[in-house]
Each structure stands twice: as C-alpha cells, then as structure tokens.
Amino acid sequence: MSLQKNKIKMALAKGRVANKTIGRLKEIGYVFPDYSKESRKLIFTDTTDTLEFFLVKSPDVGTYVEKGAADIGIVGRDVLLEHPADVYELLNLKIGQCRMCVAGFKDTQIQYNRKLTVGTKYPHIAKNYFTQIDQPVDLITINGSVELGPILGLCDCIVDIVESGNTLRENGLVVLRSILDISSRLIVNHVSLKTKREQIDPIVEKFKELAF
Amino acid sequence: MLTTYTIEGFENIQYQGFQALSQIEHNLTNLYTGYGYHQVAIPTFETYDSFIGNDAISANELFKFISRKGRVLALKPDATLSVARMAAINHHDPNEIIKLFYQTNIYRHFSSPGDVRKEITQMGVEFFGDNSPECDGEVISLAIQSLKANGVDDVQIDLGHVGFINCLLDELTISKTDRAELFELIENKNIGDIQEFLSSRHYDPKISDIILELPMLYGDPTDVFARMTKLCINQKMQDVVKNLSALFEHLRSVGLDQYVTFDLGFTSSMNYYTDLIFKVYAGNWGAPIIDGGRYNKLSQQFGIDRPACGFAVNLLSLMDYLEEHDLIHVESPKHIVLLYRESEKKGVFDIASRLRAQGCMTEVFVINSLPTAMIERLQVQRLYQDADFYVFERDGVFKWEASSLNPVTAIESVAVASESE
Numbered sequence: 001m002s003l004q005k006n007k008i009k010m011a012l013a014k015g016r017v018a019n020k021t022i023g024r025l026k027e028i029g030y031v032f033p034d035y036s037k038e039s040r041k042l043i044f045t046d047t048t049d050t051l052e053f054f055l056v057k058s059p060d061v062g063t064y065v066e067k068g069a070a071d072i073g074i075v076g077r078d079v080l081l082e083h084p085a086d087v088y089e090l091l092n093l094k095i096g097q098c099r100m101c102v103a104g105f106k107d108t109q110i111q112y113n114r115k116l117t118v119g120t121k122y123p124h125i126a127k128n129y130f131t132q133i134d135q136p137v138d139l140i141t142i143n144g145s146v147e148l149g150p151i152l153g154l155c156d157c158i159v160d161i162v163e164s165g166n167t168l169r170e171n172g173l174v175v176l177r178s179i180l181d182i183s184s185r186l187i188v189n190h191v192s193l194k195t196k197r198e199q200i201d202p203i204v205e206k207f208k209e210l211a212f
Numbered sequence: 213m214l215t216t217y218t219i220e221g222f223e224n225i226q227y228q229g230f231q232a233l234s235q236i237e238h239n240l241t242n243l244y245t246g247y248g249y250h251q252v253a254i255p256t257f258e259t260y261d262s263f264i265g266n267d268a269i270s271a272n273e274l275f276k277f278i279s280r281k282g283r284v285l286a287l288k289p290d291a292t293l294s295v296a297r298m299a300a301i302n303h304h305d306p307n308e309i310i311k312l313f314y315q316t317n318i319y320r321h322f323s324s325p326g327d328v329r330k331e332i333t334q335m336g337v338e339f340f341g342d343n344s345p346e347c348d349g350e351v352i353s354l355a356i357q358s359l360k361a362n363g364v365d366d367v368q369i370d371l372g373h374v375g376f377i378n379c380l381l382d383e384l385t386i387s388k389t390d391r392a393e394l395f396e397l398i399e400n401k402n403i404g405d406i407q408e409f410l411s412s413r414h415y416d417p418k419i420s421d422i423i424l425e426l427p428m429l430y431g432d433p434t435d436v437f438a439r440m441t442k443l444c445i446n447q448k449m450q451d452v453v454k455n456l457s458a459l460f461e462h463l464r465s466v467g468l469d470q471y472v473t474f475d476l477g478f479t480s481s482m483n484y485y486t487d488l489i490f491k492v493y494a495g496n497w498g499a500p501i502i503d504g505g506r507y508n509k510l511s512q513q514f515g516i517d518r519p520a521c522g523f524a525v526n527l528l529s530l531m532d533y534l535e536e537h538d539l540i541h542v543e544s545p546k547h548i549v550l551l552y553r554e555s556e557k558k559g560v561f562d563i564a565s566r567l568r569a570q571g572c573m574t575e576v577f578v579i580n581s582l583p584t585a586m587i588e589r590l591q592v593q594r595l596y597q598d599a600d601f602y603v604f605e606r607d608g609v610f611k612w613e614a615s616s617l618n619p620v621t622a623i624e625s626v627a628v629a630s631e632s633e
Contacts, residue, residue: 068498077404088427092404185404191493191500193401194370194473197431 008051008192008199011070013058013079017184020095021074028206051203059083062187071192071200078161078182082124088193091186093210100125102177103168104150104157119149120159129159129179147171221330223528227595231542232531233333237315239361240335240525244313247354249337252312254294260284262293262513269483273320287319292484292522293510295338300514303340310340315527329528336504336524340511343519345459348488348506349466351521352459355492355502356471358525363539366495369471370430372478373456374485374505376440379448380422384415394423395479401427418445430475433460440476455487484510488521494533501530546572549596551579551586552604560604579603587612 012018022035030051032044045052056064061075062085074093078100100122115136120126123141130137140155142148147167149155161182162168162175186207193200218224225233241251260276263269263286275287288294291314299310315335322330335358339351352369359367377398381391390413397406403424410420422443429436429443437457444450456474463469478489489505504523511518534540548567552560560576567574579586583603590596601612602620610617 066498068496087400089400089402089404092407183404188401189498191496191498194430194475195368195493195496 007045007049008072008196008203009070010051010053011061011064011073011075012053012055013061013073013075014055015058017058017074017076017096018055021093021184024095024210028209030206050199062087065187065189068189068191071189071196072203073187074184075187076161076182077180077185078122078125080185080187081128082122085187087187087189089185090188090193090204091207091210093184093186093207095184095210097181097183098161098163099175100159100179100182101162101175102129102157102159102179103147103162103173103175105172106174108150108157108176116157117155118157118159119146119155121146122159125179126159147173223329223331225528229531231544232534232540233527235540235542236362236527236530236534237335240358241313241315243354243357243361244337247311247350249311249313249339252295252298252314254288254291254298254314254316256287256317257285258288258294258297260286262297263289269320273322275319275321288316289318289320291316291318291334291336291524292338292507295336295522296340296507296510296520297514299338299340299518299520300511300516304516306341306511306516306518308341311337312340313337333527334524335527336522338520338522340518340520342521343506343508345455345462347519348459348521349462349468351504351523352463352472352490353466353468355490355504355523355525356468358502359492359494359530362530362534364494364530364533364537367471368473368493369490370473370475370478370493370500371456371459371488371490372475373452373488374479375452375455375487376449376476377426377479379446379452380419380426382448383419383445386415398423398426398477399479401477403427427477429477431473433469433472433474436474436476452487459488490523492523494530495537497529497533499529501526501533544573544598547596547599548572548574549587549590549599549601550574550576550604551583551601552576553579553606555606556604575599583610584612584617 012021022032025032029048030046032046032053034041035044043052043054054070058075058079059082061073062080062083064070065073065087066085073087076096080089115138116130117138117140118126118130119140119142121141121143123139126137126139140149146158146160149158150173151171157176159179165175168174186204188200188204245251257277260274261284263274264271269289274289277285277287279285295312295314299312303310313336315333318332318334319330320332337351337354339347356367356369377395386394394406394409397409406424406427410423422445425439425443429439437453437460440453444453460469460472463472478491484507485505486508487506490503491500492502494501502523502525504521506519506521508519511520531540550560550564557578564574564576577586587601587603590599590601603610603612603617608619609621611620
C-alpha cells in the first residue's frame with residue numbers, strides 16, 4: 001500500500017491501450033528503450049529516469065492505482081465504468097477513442113416494454129444504460145467474440161466497444177444505438193497527487209499535450 | 213475452514229496486533245485528555261431514521277436490524293452523530309463548551325469495491341460550542357498530533373471547505389441527483405466527464421467555467437487563495453475565503469502551516485459537514501488516516517443549535533502504517549513458566565505471585581509427564597517462544613537453558629537477574 005518516493009510508477013492496461021499509449025508517450029518525451037512487446041521484463045524505466053511503467057490486465061489498473069501500488073495509470077473509460085475505482089480521473093487522453101454501442105442485426109428493434117436479451121462483456125455499463133432508458137433486459141455476460149451472440153441466437157443484441165465497425169460489418173451486424181464515447185483516462189492515486197506533487201505535476205503537464 | 217468461520221469484511225485482531233492497537237489508543241488517550249477532552253462510550257446501535265432522515269449516509273451502506281418492538285435499527289455507520297446526540301441530551305445550553313473523545317467501532321457496507329473492511333475501529337474527538345478559527349485550529353492541531361504522537365513524522369493535512377462549492381451551486385437550479393452526480397465527478401477530479409456533464413446541461417456558462425476550475429483548486433495555500441478569490445461570484449463565497457484565510461493565519465501563527473495544503477475539490481462523504489473538511493495523510497500511504505470537519509447543523513436534529521468540529525482516526529489503518537514502517541515498539545513483559553511437582557505447589561504459587569507483582573507474565577503448570585518433554589512441547593508453541601522455563605522438583609530448582617535443565621539456587625534472584633540481562 002505504501003509508495004516509494006523517487007520514481008513515479010504508472011500502471012498501463014495491457015493490449016489496445018498500451019500499444020497506442022507507448023507510441024504516443026514518445027511524442028511527449030518519455031522513451032522506454034528496453035520495452036518491446038516480446039520483452040519478459042515486468043517494469044520499464046524511461047530515459048529521464050522519472051517514470052516507470054508496468055503492464056497489467058485492464059481491470060487491475062484501477063486497483064493498482066487506488067491502492068497506491070501505482071501512482072498513476074492509463075486505462076480506458078469503459079474499464080473504469082465497468083470496474084469503478086476510487087481514483088482521480090485527471091485527464092481525458094484522447095488515445096484509443098471509440099464508442100460503447102448497442103449492436104445487432106439491422107432489423108432488430110429495441111421495442112418499448114418488451115424484454116431484450118443482451119450479450120456483453122460490460123454488464124455494469126449495459127445495465128446502467130438500459131435502466132436509464134427504462135428498457136427491461138436480460139443480461140448475459142460473455143467474455144469474448146461477443147458478435148457471435150446474435151448470430152447464434154444467444155441474444156437479441158450486444159453491448160460492446162466499436163472502433164472502426166469492421167468486426168461488426170464482417171459479421172453482418174450494425175450499430176443500433178451509441179451509448180457513450182470511450183477514450184483513455186489518466187488516473188491518479190488520491191494521496192500521490194497530494195504528497196508527490198513535485199514529481200507528478202510535471203508528468204501531468206506533459207500528458208496534457210496528449211489530452212488537447 | 214476459513215470460508216465457514218469468517219465473515220468477509222470483519223477481521224480478527226491477533227494478540228500481536230492488539231498490543232500495537234492498545235499502544236496507539238494509549239498515546240491518543242493521553243493526547244486528547246491533555247487537551248481537556250473527556251472520554252465517552254457510545255452505543256452500537258442507533259435508530260435507522262437518524263441517519264436516513266438527514267441524508268447523512270446512503271441506506272445501502274447501513275447494516276439494518278428490527279428490534280423486538282418493531283423499530284428499525286442500524287449498526288452505527290458513524291460516531292459523530294451519536295456523540296452529537298449525547299452532547300445534546302446531557303448539555304442543554306447551546307453555548308456550553310463540550311469536548312469529548314471516543315473509541316468505537318463503526319459498520320458500513322462500503323460502496324467502493326476496493327474497501328473490504330466493513331468494521332472500522334475509530335478514535336475521534338468532537339469539540340462542541342465554538343465556531344471560531346481557533347477551535348478549528350485546535351482540532352486540526354490534534355489531528356496532526358494524533359499521528360505525530362505515534363511516531364509518524366511525515367504528516368500532511370489537506371483542507372477543503374464544502375461551503376465554497378455549495379454557495380456556487382446555490383446560483384443554479386440543479387436537481388438533487390444532478391448535484392450528487394456533479395459532486396462525485398468533482399470529488400474524483402474527473403474533468404473529462406465534468407465537461408461532458410456541463411455541456412449536456414444548460415447552466416450559466418460563467419458558472420460552468422468556475423465548476424471546471426474546482427477540481428484543480430488544490431495545492432499550496434497561498435496559490436489556492438489567490439485562485440479562489442478570483443472565482444468568487446457572491447458574498448458567501450467570499451466569506452468562505454475569508455473564513456479559510458483566518459484559519460490559515462491561525463495555523464501559521466502556531467507553526468502548523470508547514471503541514472497544510474488545500475483542496476477545494478473535496479465534496480463531502482458525510483453530508484453533515486457544513487464548512488471546513490479535512491483529511492490527514494501519513495507519508496505516501498494510499499488512503500487518508502484521519503477524516504474530519506465542521507458540522508454546525510447536525511445538533512439541530514436533536515433540538516439544539518450548536519456548532520461543532522471534530523475528526524476520527526482510523527486506528528487499524530494507522531496500525532498498518534506503523535507496522536509497515538517499523539514504528540511499533542511494544543515492550544512485552546518478561547514471560548516465565550514455572551513447572552512444579554505437586555509437593556512444591558505452595559511455594560511455587562507464592563513465587564508466581566511475587567513475580568507477577570514485579571510485572572512478569574508468570575504461568576504455572578503441574579508436572580504430569582517428563583518435565584523436559586513438557587518444556588519442549590510448550591516451546592514450539594507460538595505463545596511460548598520467548599518464555600523462560602523453570603522446573604521445581606523436590607530436590608531443587610532447575611532452569612531450562614541450551615536444551616537441558618540446569619540447577620539454580622535462588623529462584624527469586626534468578627528471575628530478577630535474568631530480567632536485567
């Protein structure tokens with residue numbers, strides 16, 4: 001739970017977010033020479049010796065930062081909404097932008113007052129959304145290849161993130177409703193922001209370049 | 213086994229931890245008593261209505277029970293309300309100065325997923341009947357000293373004021389749910405979502421701009437004051453700045469300003485706070501150890517209009533911090549085990565009493581098998597690892613040393629001598 005004083009530790013979500021983020025970090029002056037996708041190292045330090053990062057599964061980023069094992073973290077808004085963490089969501093980094101959507105066959109109707117079966121990796125977000133629009137639903141949690149759901153008749157529609165829409169198109173599905181915009185967020189531990197200001201402020205300032 | 217006999221969120225405090233905990237309690241009791249605070253004990257249950265009536269806490273977070281008479285009770289989720297009630301019952305003059313402190317457990321189903329502890333051991337102080345910056349100053353000083361008295365040097369206190377944001381939002385027509393949502397976004401410094409929230413509502417753009425500034429209104433006091441002053445759009449907001457700077461002046465003159473930073477983006481987890489709120493951090497520990505603030509309206513619920521200010525220390529969290537930083541130095545008393553033959557009973561019991569009077573932890577066991585076997589069996593047990601063993605036979609007294617029994621002559625002096633080793 002306690003943090004070491006010198007370097008700022010950053011938790012990065014493995015996969016989509018990390019791939020995009022590490023490239024963009026170079027633009028603002030953070031170069032990680034030892035990092036490559038094949039590397040077996042767990043922690044990478046940048047050339048200015050002020051920032052180090054480690055890769056974790058996306059839902060764990062919030063946990064690491066909330067508990068103070070990492071000072072800051074970069075993770076998609078979808079993950080934060082699905083797995084809420086008690087952290088400061090300081091910046092919207094505009095990396096990995098996409099949308100959370102309801103998708104299904106073109107002729108699928110979201111009908112008022114008829115129960116809809118929804119397959120999703122994001123049960124929390126889906127439930128909130130359908131509660132907001134007063135649509136009764138049965139939620140089925142699926143862990144991958146969500147598009148299969150409507151095709152095999154498991155569910156009427158899906159809630160998932162849509163980036164280019166290619167996967168949907170190739171499977172004959174379309175976006176029915178857009179729920180919210182997703183992008184990566186810079187999150188900061190509550191205490192680190194206050195007690196490590198001298199180290200964190202400059203990093204946040206640099207990240208602002210990615211935000212606007 | 214564990215899954216059957218433990219309830220998630222409730223912890224056993226083992227004997228090692230308990231000593232540390234009572235050490236902390238002892239230090240805090242001395243500190244608070246030294247400042248004229250009187251200790252009180254508060255009941256485990258409160259009526260459900262007293263928490264729900266004033267929106268102090270979400271109904272989902274309460275542990276609820278029905279009494280035999282049909283009243284709905286709650287395991288108390290917070291101590292301040294109970295202490296305010298006690299003060300109201302026992303002291304009827306609203307201007308009376310009442311300083312109380314307590315040590316108690318509170319119970320909550322925390323909504324935050326990370327928080328697993330549902331039973332929190334707290335020690336706290338409440339100062340009733342004074343609304344001055346000096347009163348705030350005393351409470352803040354006690355909060356800082358609560359950590360210092362336990363050996364924590366790296367203390368930081370973050371001050372906020374719920375009045376600033378409330379007086380700003382008073383300028384708007386805003387629904388209760390929107391207000392709660394906005395508060396949460398500001399509390400999380402979630403600037404991206406605040407922007408989105410504001411763009412979907414039609415508030416005065418001038419006020420929207422100020423709302424966007426609030427989350428960033430933290431850091432060095434002088435700097436924050438300068439920025440706050442620029443953001444004031446009504447008299448009440450200016451009063452908040454005045455109020456806070458008076459407090460900061462006071463803290464500066466008593467030499468506590470070095471510990472203080474500001475954060476006006478604090479909304480309040482407990483809705484009864486009306487003015488100042490603060491959190492105290494130890495080193496880089498991931499969560500605040502002390503929470504507190506001023507609640508000038510809470511006593512009205514009990515029929516007395518009485519300002520008050522106080523805080524609570526999360527004792528287990530403080531204990532974890534101290535443990536991790538090796539700041540717990542508990543002196544255990546010397547542990548002596550006397551094994552005796554039936555014939556030696558009377559003498560051994562006398563010696564044991566004398567050793568206890570000298571402050572030694574002394575236990576006696578009758579010899580019912582081979583003494584060496586008995587000692588070896590005890591020695592591997594966790595609670596006996598640091599004990600000295602003596603055997604009282606008809607033909608003399610033996611001390612267990614280097615895995616054998618060696619005769620010793622004077623029992624009492626042996627015990628005393630080994631104590632001074």
